[in-house]
Amino acid sequence: MDISSVTLPNVVVHLDFKGSPLKLEYLESLFPLMKSHGVNGLLLEYEDMFPYEGNLTNISAKNCYKKHEVKKFITNAYNFGFEIIPLIQTFGHLEYVLKLAQFKHLREDQTYPDSICPNKAESFTLIEHMIRQVIEFHTSVVPLKYIHIGCDEVYHINECQQCLKRHLSTIDLFVHHVKTISNIVSSFSKETTVLIWDDMLRQITLKEWYNIDFQSLNDIEIVYWDYEPQVKVSHINLMKYHKKFSNIWIASAFKGADGRTAIIPNEKKRFSNHFSWFNLILDYKFGGESNVYNFKGIILTGWSRYSHMDPPCELLPPSIPSLIINLIFIKKIQEGISYDSANHNMDVIYKNYLSTDIKQSLLCNRVPLFGQNNIEWSSCLFNGVELYSSLKKYISVSTAISNELNNNFFFIEYYSKLKTINMNTVSDNIVWCNDSFYQLLDVENKVSNILEEYYKKEFIVEYVTYLTFDLKKKLHYLMIILNDYKKPRIWERGPIAYNNNNI
Ligand SMILES: [Zn+2]
Known part of the structure; x- marks a missing residue:
């Protein structure tokens, strides 16, 4: 028997508000549950629910949160011990901004409202104003240790005439944009570390990788996301990130990854996603190194829609069991689990290490069984x-x-x-x-x-x-x-x- 444990200092839950603002008092009611299960950070993806002002007012939906509501929410969250990490998309997934007539001309491709053209001066003015409003609002309430600037799934890049004229490779264009955004963040808040999603950097070959000028990206931390039941994480990509970025985070999904029209998450697949991630990062050593590598943190993502223009996927209240199973699992691994290869499978871990805690945390009459397709929660009394x-x-x-x-x-x-x-x-x-x-x-x-x-x-x-x-x-x-x-x-x-x- 070995004792396997992992040092993962940050356990962050992603709250995705896009087009579906949860009542903040409900979210606050979850703080004790999240805290007692090891959560120490919240990644807030406001999207169109942030109360932008001035010439950015139209970015906010008419039913966006009020400033005083968000202020109270983040103050209480911070006092509860949660690091508050706002997420603002700054390259792709800008549908909520670029759909508007006011900003249409900044699209990389006029047909698609998701990606912004990184070669228009006005694009930076827009992003700068958005970042300024979010940072100034946050720093006036709580310290801002991290900000996430998105940058995933930039579906349209290096396509418009203005971009093509620069004769830059797509990756150079991407890196240049990320650098510029990162500089904008430091100009408003020097102490804030920038996080980005990793996927746009996955396809670069090792040879190309070493030629990229990452000098000013050193302070950025990268978040490697994979939401599949069996993660397909590339060790080569991890090595690439390890060489250029000071820290690597990982991101899993407790909801919003089982199909864009899913109503309830498939808890088995969600658990499998976390199980698979931890099998990968337990005692992780990079080639040629003797020390175990410590990943900086995990973000448990909980997507509300696949994009601004997609229908809602799983809501948070019925997804609480999925969140709790995975938080309990992470906590057990942080504390150290003894296992051997013979019993080291998902069903055994669930039964031997998690089920009693799950029953207690979700107020169940009996241990929820790990069924063939999913887990049944109707005997439980959790809020949701x-x-x-x-x-x-x-x-x-x-x-x-x-x-x-x-x-x-x-x-x-x-x-x-x-x-x-x-x-x-x-x-x-x-x-x-x-x-x-x-x-x-x-x-x-x-x-x-x-x-x-x-x-x-x-x-x-x-x-x-x-x-x-x-x-x-x-x-x-x-x-x-x-x-x-x-x-x-x-x-x-x-x-x-x-x-x-x-x-
Ligand atoms: Zn362009």
């Missing part, structure tokens, strides 16, 4: 379990309706064009459509009522409408067709031609 159960109900109702529509109703529209439908099925089908419609309404109302504890009206309306819009529309349309058939009618002689050309 009602929403969890209602969303499970929604999933089961909508799946049943959807399957029935696909299997037994898919032909109705076509045959209604041919005017041939078995009249003896019409009434029963109308009853089924009507019942299904009301089942959806019922679950929609339940989810909507429970959501009031966590969100304001605007988001609740979006979320429940998103859940039921498509099925309700289909059912409504079917009922119109079927009701039309209830009348006595006569039919034409066959055959009746109606083919795809008539669509």
Whole structure:
């Protein structure tokens, strides 16, 4: 038996507010739970929920947080012992800014509102103003040890005429932009360390890597993210980062990584993601070095949408079990777990080391079982379990309706064009459509009522409408067709031609 442990000084939870502001009093109610499970930092991705001012006012959604609310929130979080790390995207994922007519001309490609052109002076004025407002706001409330400037998934780079004219490689352009943003940060707050996501640097070969001028990036710390159940982290990339950056962080996902339309996270996959990460970083040694490398921290990301323009994915309250399982796991590893290769698998670790703590932390009547596909939480009493159960109900109702529509109703529209439908099925089908419609309404109302504890009206309306819009529309349309058939009618002689050309 070995005792394996890891020194991971920062355990940070990512709160993603984009287009879905959680009530801050709810988030504050989670502080004791997070603190007792080892969290010591919060990464706040405000996106359109930060109350920008002056010529940046339009960047904020109309339902953004008020300054005094955020001030109270971050003060309380800091007093609880959490490092506050704001995240501002500064290259890609700027949809919430570049979608606006006011900033449209700064897009790298006019069709896509996500990436900013790094060769327009006005781009830097915009980013500088955004950073200034966020930094000044934060430093007036709490110390700002770190700021995250995003820089992941820059889908459009080195494409516009102005960029191409500079004849720079994409990576040189990227590094130059990051340097400039980092300098902007230091001009406002010298003591603040800049974090960036790593993915734009992954494709660079080792040979190219050594030719890049990283001199002024030395103070930047890089966050290697991988949210897959089995992480595919490249040791070569880790080595590259190790040579150029003073510290490496890792990022996992406790929610928002199981598909852009997921309702509840797949806790097994989320645990597998963390398990896989820790298998990789336990006793990590870089080639040629004898000392174990200590990663600076882990950010447990919890994405709310895949991008500003995507629908909401898993909400935080029903994802609390996923967060807690992984926090308990991280804490156990920090304290040291004894294992040998024979029992060193996910199921055994869950059963032997985590399940009792999970039962206690999530107020469960019995140990939640590690099922074949996922874990069942309905016997638990954590804040969020009602929403969890209602969303499970929604999933089961909508799946049943959807399957029935696909299997037994898919032909109705076509045959209604041919005017041939078995009249003896019409009434029963109308009853089924009507019942299904009301089942959806019922679950929609339940989810909507429970959501009031966590969100304001605007988001609740979006979320429940998103859940039921498509099925309700289909059912409504079917009922119109079927009701039309209830009348006595006569039919034409066959055959009746109606083919795809008539669509
Ligand atoms: Zn450009």
